[in-house]
Amino acid sequence: xxxxxxxxxxxxxxxxxxxxxxxxxxxxxxxxxxxxxxxxxxxxxxxxxxxxxxxxxxxxxxxxxxxxxxxxxxxxxxxxxxxxxxxxxxxxxxxxxxxxxxxxxxxxxxxxxxxxxxxxxxxxxxxxxxxxxxxxxxxxxxxxxxxxxxxxxxxxxxxxxxxxxxxxxxxxxxxxxxxxxxxxxxxxxxxxxxxxxxxxxxxxxxxxxxxxxxxxxxxxxxxxxxxxxxxxxxxxxxxxxxxxxxxxxxxxxxxxxxxxxxxxxxxxxxxxxxxxxxxxxxxxxxxxxxxxxxxxxxxxxxxxxxxxxxxxxxxxxxxxxxxxxxxxxxxxxxxxxxxxxxxxxxxxxxxxxxxxxxxxxxxxxxxxxxxxxxxxxxxxxxxxxxxxxxxxxxxxxxx
Numbered sequence: 001x002x003x004x005x006x007x008x009x010x011x012x013x014x015x016x017x018x019x020x021x022x023x024x025x026x027x028x029x030x031x032x033x034x035x036x037x038x039x040x041x042x043x044x045x046x047x048x049x050x051x052x053x054x055x056x057x058x059x060x061x062x063x064x065x066x067x068x069x070x071x072x073x074x075x076x077x078x079x080x081x082x083x084x085x086x087x088x089x090x091x092x093x094x095x096x097x098x099x100x101x102x103x104x105x106x107x108x109x110x111x112x113x114x115x116x117x118x119x120x121x122x123x124x125x126x127x128x129x130x131x132x133x134x135x136x137x138x139x140x141x142x143x144x145x146x147x148x149x150x151x152x153x154x155x156x157x158x159x160x161x162x163x164x165x166x167x168x169x170x171x172x173x174x175x176x177x178x179x180x181x182x183x184x185x186x187x188x189x190x191x192x193x194x195x196x197x198x199x200x201x202x203x204x205x206x207x208x209x210x211x212x213x214x215x216x217x218x219x220x221x222x223x224x225x226x227x228x229x230x231x232x233x234x235x236x237x238x239x240x241x242x243x244x245x246x247x248x249x250x251x252x253x254x255x256x257x258x259x260x261x262x263x264x265x266x267x268x269x270x271x272x273x274x275x276x277x278x279x280x281x282x283x284x285x286x287x288x289x290x291x292x293x294x295x296x297x298x299x300x301x302x303x304x305x306x307x308x309x310x311x312x313x314x315x316x317x318x319x320x321x322x323x324x325x326x327x328x329x330x331x332x333x334x335x336x337x338x339x340x341x342x343x344x345x346x347x348x349x350x351x352x353x354x355x356x357x358x359x360x361x362x363x364x365x366x367x368x369x370x371x372x373x374x375x376x377x378x379x380x381x382x383x384x385x386x387x388x389x390x391x392x393x394x395x396x397x398x399x
Contacts, residue, residue, distance in 0.1 A: 031389065031392070032063065035063075035385065035386075035389055036065075036067075038382070038385050039051065039053075039067055039382055039385070040067060042378040042379070042381055042382045042385075043067060043068060043378075043382075045375075045378045046369070046371055046375040046376075046377075046378035046379055047251040047256075047369065047375065048068060048367045048368075048369045048371070048378075048379070049068050049069055049072050049078075049247075049249045049256060049367075049368055049369045050066070050067065050068040050069050050070050050078030050082070050246055050366075050367065050368045050369070051066070051067045051068055051078060051365070051366065051367045051368075051382070052064075052065070052066040052067070052078055052079065052080050052082060052084075052275070052276040052364075052365075052366045053065060053276060053363070053364060053365045053366070053382070053386055054080065054276050054277075054279075054280045054363070054364040055361070055362070055363055055386050055389055055390040055393070056280065056283065056284060056287070056355070056361065056362035056363070056364070056390070057360065057361055057362075057390050057393045057394045057397065058360060058394065058397060059284050059287055059288045059359075060284075061280050061284075062390070062393050063389065063390075063393075064080050064276060064277065064280070065080065066078045066079040066080050066082060066276070070082045070245075070246040070247060070368065071246070071247050072247065072249065072256060073247075073258075078246060078368065080275060080276040080277040081232070081244065081275050081276075081277050081278075082244060082245075082246050082275055082276075082366075083232055083233075083240060083241065083244045083245045083246065083273050083274065083275050084245065084246045084248075084273065084274070084275070084349065084351075084366055084368055085261075085262075085270070085271070085272070085273045085346060085349055086270075086272050086273070086274060086279065086344050086349070086351045086353075086366070087270050087343070087344020087345050087346040087349050087350075087351055088198075088201075088269065088270050088342055088343065088344040088345065089272065089279070089341075089342045089343065089344040089351050089352075089353050090235075090267075090268070090269065090270045090271050090272035090344070091201045091268070091269060091270070091330040091342060092282075092286075092330055092331060092341070092342050092353070093220055093224060093272050093282070094201055094204055094205045094208070094216065094268040094269070094330055095137060095204075095306055095328075095329045095330030095331065096220075096223075096224060096282075096286070096297070096298065096306070097205070097208050097216060097219055097220050097223060097224070098133065098137065098204055098205075098207075098208055098329065098330070099298060099302045099303075099305065099306050099329060100219075100223050100224075100297070100298060100302070101208050101211055101212055101219075102302070103298065103299060103302050104212075106211040106212060107133065107207065107208075107211045108133070109132060109133045109134040109137070109305075109329070110132050110133075110134055111132060111133070112130045112131065112132065113131050113132060113133060113136070113203070113207060114131075116207045116210050116211055117206075117207065117210060118166070118170075118210065119169075119170045119173070119174050120174070121143070121173045121174075121203070123142050123143070123185045123186075123190075124175075124182055124185060125142075125182075125185055125186070125187035125188075126142060126185075126187070126188070126189055126190070129142075129189050129190050130190065131143070131190045132190070133204055133207065134310070134329070135190045135191055135200075136197075136200040136201070136203055136204040137200075137204060137327075137328075137329040137330045138194070138310050138311075138327040138328075138329070139194050139195060139196050139197050139200060139327065140190060140191050140192070140193065140194050140195075140317050141190050141197065141200045142185055142186040142187075142188045142189070142190050142193070142195075143173075143184065143185060143186075143197055143199055143200045143203065144183075144184060144185065144186055144195055144197050144199065145197060145198050145199050146181060146183045146184050149179070149181075150198065150199065153179070153265070154168075154264050154265040154266055155262050155263075155264055155347070156262055156263050156264070156265070157259075157260040157261070157262045158260045158261065158262070159237065159263065160236045160237050160238055160263040161263050161264065161265040161267070163265055165202060165205070165206050165209070165216075165265065165266060165267065165268070166206055166209070166210075168202075168265045168266065169199075169202060169203055169206055169266075172184060172199065173203075184199070191315075191317070192317055192318055193317050193318060193319055194317040194319055194320050194325070194327070198266060198269035198270065199266060199269070201266070201268050201269035201270075201330065202265075202266030202267070202268050202269050204268065204330075205266075205267070205268020205269075206268070208268075216235070216267070216268055217234070217235035217236060217239065217267075217271075220235065221234075223297060224282065224297055227295050227296075227297050228278075228281045228282060228285060228292055228293075228295065228297065229281070230274065230278040230281060230282065231278075232244060232274070232275060232278060233272065233273065233274040233275070233278050233279075234272075234273050234274075235267055235271045235272055235273070236263060236267070236271070237261060237263055240273050242261070244275075245261065245273065246368040247259075247261075247368065248260075248261065248347065248348025248349060248368050248369075248370075249348055249368060249369045249370065250347070250348060250369070250370040251369065251370065251375075256369075259347050259348040259370070262347070270344065270346060276364055276366055279353060279364055280364060281293075283341075283353055283355070283362055283364060284362075285297055285298075286298075286303055286306070286307065287355055287359045287362060289303050289304070290302065290303040305329065306328055306329040306330075306331065307328045307329075307331055307340065308328060309326040309327065309328060309333065309340075310326070310327050310328060310329075311325075311326045311327060322337070323336060323337060324336055324337065325337070328340065330342070334354055335354075337357075338356070338357065339354040339355065339356060339357070339387075340354065340355060340357060341353045341354035341355055341362070342354075347370065348368060348369065348370050349367075349368065350365075350366075350367050350369070350371050350376070350379055351364075351365065351366050351367075352364065352365040352383055354383075356387075356391075360394050361387065361390040361391055361393075361394050362390070363383060363386045363387050363390060365379075365382065365383050365386065367379060
């Protein structure tokens with residue numbers, strides 16, 4: 001990693017790149033000036049190099065802006081059109097593709113996954129138990145990320161993954177495979193225990209590939225990116241306009257180390273690269289029941305299934321408290337079940353895409369900087385301030 005000897009104070013006090021998007025309401029100068037001041041102060045406290053955000057009210061972007069830098073050395077601003085890998089928010093795209101394939105009659109959330117795979121996935125502790133796509137999508141499958149193997153093996157810096165998704169999964173889940181271990185499984189019956197699982201998302205994405213006959217990135221482009229005019233969004237480095245991609249950073253004292261761009265073998269769990277502006281279209285489409293700007297990507301009933309919280313008092317994992325955690329189809333609750341959507345965290349990446357349960361107010365937030373220890377607190381405060389701003393705008397719009 002190359003160290004960049006540029007002090008944080010050179011940029012964090014400067015507000016950059018305010019943009020307007022179609023459907024945005026006029027800004028209130030006092031309110032947005034206060035928001036700008038708050039965000040730049042929190043960026044300074046946490047050492048965030050770049051940040052982008054959007055606030056959505058009643059399925060409309062009411063405010064969006066970029067701050068700081070996408071490339072600190074070249075002083076390239078971070079804007080709402082800056083591309084960045086979004087970590088686990090990618091799972092919501094995998095979920096949308098999964099639901100689209102179900103719409104097309106190609107799979108069912110409640111079928112045994114082995115009905116769709118070219119190899120068998122059997123939990124050695126629960127060999128007769130049926131694992132379904134619903135289990136994968138709610139992190140209750142009993143298939144787990146073996147640490148530290150998962151992060152050490154699956155991240156490929158400076159290139160796309162050399163090993164195919166299907167080959168990796170076969171070696172991970174089939175006895176005798178290069179990556180096979182009993183530690184890849186929990187001794188829990190599917191549906192009875194929640195354990196957040198990236199590998200389960202990878203497997204769900206691979207099942208979409210098996211059933212559609214298309215790679216997930218291709219199917220996603222056909223069913224989501226294309227219809228929503230998300231022209232710059234992509235899954236792989238080879239597909240991405242890297243001139244629009246943010247650099248990723250890790251603070252080192254008063255300097256920053258640049259983290260090389262990377263891809264993930266199990267890309268359905270975290271591979272999407274998009275911008276605040278383009279992600280807003282996808283988020284609005286789901287908050288609107290599957291439609292954005294007159295274009296429908298999913299049936300309303302399909303989106304309702306995707307967003308419906310799956311755990312109930314009668315049917316919940318033993319380790320889940322319903323006032324603290326619940327799950328849709330690759331959607332998560334946060335803030336003690338007052339928000340729903342997804343967040344993402346990877347080297348040099350922190351992202352949020354969350355809405356209130358009534359879907360009235362949504363917030364998207366990106367930063368291109370590793371946040372460790374107490375620095376996540378400042379990032380969380382930015383999110384909460386954006387949420388307060390959105391609720392204020394929503395209140396003004398209430399008859």
